[in-house]
Amino acid sequence: MKDQLHISEQVCFPVYVFAKEIINQYRPLLTELELTYPQYLVMMVLWEYKEQTVNQLGEKLKLDSGTLTPLLKRMEQKDLVCRTRSTIDERLVHISLTLKGEALKEKASCIPAQLMESMNVSLEDLTNLKNIITKILKQ
Amino acid sequence: MKDQLHISEQVCFPVYVFAKEIINQYRPLLTELELTYPQYLVMMVLWEYKEQTVNQLGEKLKLDSGTLTPLLKRMEQKDLVCRTRSTIDERLVHISLTLKGEALKEKASCIPAQLMESMNVSLEDLTNLKNIITKILKQ
């Protein structure tokens, strides 16, 4: 029987490398906006939904409070988001955009196109990739 | 023009989530062997190549010495690998398996199959996925 314990036989390893490579491609673009990739993900959710609790962000981004709490505090330090504990239910912390955070959307608008260019991938491969992965993740 | 700054429109986000999900699927299997996923990758390279310098490992795994040096020290602590500075070229550190590290290959042999099962993906999707990603990474 064939030995499966080789890097070259693995499917997971290319996925792992590819995910890191994507973040590395984003890095120079996001550094200009003083954002990391996970912070950029938070911004995208907030640009779309205006306000989210820590849990809601966590569900959308698949991150827990152990990751999000310190990350959001750093974003608060940079005056990108507000963290406000709910008065109705004091367990909840609402995350919303500051004016600076709202304004950053404009600057970020060119990032998707820039990234597409830097990755140099056909639209076809990209859609196939997305379809397969979302199919796997849905189960 | 359509707003591209939405999580749902992104291709990179599913890749990022998928890569994390893979590592989370590996976690319970690898925890039994007292390995993390990156440590498992190092083991796979060493099971195949017997001995590697830090740089050679880094090239194969796309990791730098800043990541590998402390990781390899932890693996040395667990008596999985030996770190030996070369006498011929003292800049090089050779990483090789201990007997315990060599023996772990046996225990790890079932992991690829177990992971395939826990991921519940068709072989077709998996090969397509791998082909697209390796194609993109090759450029």
Place this chain on the structure above:
DNA sequence: ATCAATTAAATTGCGCACAATTTAATTGTG
């Protein structure tokens, strides 16, 4: 042979990512 340039690994510092636990508030049940 000398010394600048290169190379390899280690170090420093920061930001995730996640398991496990803690703290505090709310809900649900008798």
Place this chain on the structure above:
DNA sequence: CACAATTAAATTGTGCGCAATTTAATTGAT
């Protein structure tokens, strides 16, 4: 109402991942 169970966020601790720098050894060009 009381109080156990649940929920939300924060905290603690460990291990990557990478940029930037440092340390030390080797190479190469004159």
